[in-house]
Amino acid sequence: MKFIGIVGTNSAQSTNRKLVQFMRNHFSETAEIEVCEIGDFPAFNEPKDKVAPEGIRVLSEKINEADGVIISTPEYDHSIPAVLKSLIEWLSYTTRPLIDKPVMVVGASHGSLGSSRAQAHLRQILDAPELKARIMPGSEFLLGHSLKAFDENGELIYSEKVKELDECFEEFCLFVSITNQLVKDHRFKTEQNRKFTWEQLADGGEKA
Template identity: 55%
Template sequence: MKNLLAIVGTNSTESTNRNLLKYMKNHFVDQASIEVVEIGDLPMFNKPEDTTLPPEVLALAKKVEASEGVIISTPEYDHAVPASLINALNWLSYHIFPFVDKPVMVLGASYGTLGSSRAQAHLRQILDSPELKARVMPSSEYLLAHSLQAFDDEGNLKNADDIKQLDGLFKDFLIFVEISNQMNAAHEQNKKEAANFSWEAN
């Protein structure tokens, strides 16, 4: 059974993206152990001069590093991911590199019809940056539209097509995790390149 980490990609206390990840944790309990974590308690990124990282950041980085794969569910604000998610990823690529070669599944929920499609594209671009170097599962958009109406009173998805699509994508992700975790020949070099990268020097 795979040990996965699910990051709620917002600091909102009422996000349907949190509901989606909690649903996945329960729905896939026989296939994977999924820990849902929050980013709302992380301090604002300020690039500390002495590279000392806050304990909350180190704790989250340790969880990412220890997981076999990461799921990130993001809402969409102004065609982009929330500032709180960017903040978390800024911390997680500052002198620590837990996302290098880490298999990641990107998904999202939104109140409207687009299901955070632009935010997911934005997040994929960020995760592909030289400092993060994550392995994002391709061709795997999961766009939960009209998310306020998507769950029943027990927190379960109501639409059979939504469930069927998520089931298929999650099965694919487990395979992607298995394959990705065997592709480690260049891992140390990839981490070294991430550590040595500097926008100031380019």
């Protein structure tokens, strides 16, 4: 399988980057995970032509071609970073590659909660009509105290967390296989979702 691993922050020292990089190396015999950075993308500005900047279009194509997406998010003020929200807004407003795409949400934080509130918020966002990602249910990977979690070689040193991540990733691979088969059998619905606009609703929707 081929996955896109999104580092959901523009911080140069983020342990979420270390988490995605660890997953890429640790699961290399099971899947190919391409680590993608988003820190250099411009802030979303709702262009009238609905065309995203080149870097975001490239990432969108990679998502389209991948079997699934892994997003690692830190937690800022009980939510996801602005740079990650901006990327999601670009994708939902333009190419919509996340529709029916299997997504695994993970996260690391310096405290004990492991970005739990940000992950919950991200799941809610990914269920929006313009996104409609297929989010793996009933499974969370929360890496707390992440500043001490990795050694100098980028290895995750909490053995119980490695075991937990192994189980979550195995479930995700199964979830991807099942989901992509279901989506393949209902491709028309996916294309209809990509054409959704709030203007179709009688009340004009929530956007302004």
